Amino acid sequence: MRAAYVLYNGLTVLDFIGFYDALYRLRTMRFLPEFSFQLCAQTSQVQDEHGLTILTTPTETLRGFDLLVVPGGFATRTLRHDAAFIRWLRTAADCPLKASVCSGSLLLGAAGFLTGCAATTHPSAYEQLRPYCQEVRTDRIVDEGPVVTARGVSSSLDLGLHLVRRLAGEEAQTAIRRQMDYPYQ
């Protein structure tokens, strides 16, 4: 089980770190000892809008991963029109499970991954999401099987726990939720 986390300049870091925290516990708490991830970017580091810098792995192709997760950020408003970025994202077309947080769904949409699906995003981006999917929903998590989208920023934690359940079951979700000290459902 190899996950690709798609990072880029201008991401919202909590969109990323919420699911990141839930998912790495699949390995450390031995529910999926073989779980691994790669911080995939077109560059060797990414910055958020406030200068916080995270080192990344320059990744030519997103082919071959079992899970793809795309966080959001204000940069998505322009990035969805960036042909080179979207071409790169499309190399993940065969990935069997794709997910996004917040305006990350605009990127999944621009890559064509939401066609025929219901999806969600940050409430401020519902209108921008509409052209890319069949139906915009206001649910916190919209699970359409091969594509799962989550709402605004903090829903990243809920997405992480949702993916934990899909990948490793309810017992894993309960234990990881407790370890994260997350009392909310």
Next chain:
Amino acid sequence: MRAAYVLYNGLTVLDFIGFYDALYRLRTMRFLPEFSFQLCAQTSQVQDEHGLTILTTPTETLRGFDLLVVPGGFATRTLRHDAAFIRWLRTAADCPLKASVCSGSLLLGAAGFLTGCAATTHPSAYEQLRPYCQEVRTDRIVDEGPVVTARGVSSSLDLGLHLVRRLAGEEAQTAIRRQMDYPYQ
């Protein structure tokens, strides 16, 4: 208003990014346009246990900041006995508002900042916290005025919103909570 975020190798990144997300919105949403922060470390970068690397500002002294926030992580179990680190943390003694997430309270405690206070930490660290404070509480946030401690990992978001309210009032908290799309209280 200048905040020092204390980072170190072996931190839990969500302990940091939860409050980080709430607090930077004080500036971007213009509730405290002068709000700024520094990623303070003894090194120029820090890594979590999974290799995620964040660039930091090597900071000789923590003197002169208005707010200090310390995230947790498994490394705190040894770091609290690291004389050089604790001496460094003590340079923040005059900071009027100190806060921690998760086992970050063990570091505040080892620096002597919890003496006479009630405090909290991750439920797995209650016993380790006891010698450093007057009373260990199981509340999600324990606000003792100049020292605020939060419980486990995900309570970082709640701490961030609590500090937003203290620094900028309830209207700011409500607006930032909405922008974070965080429905929980």
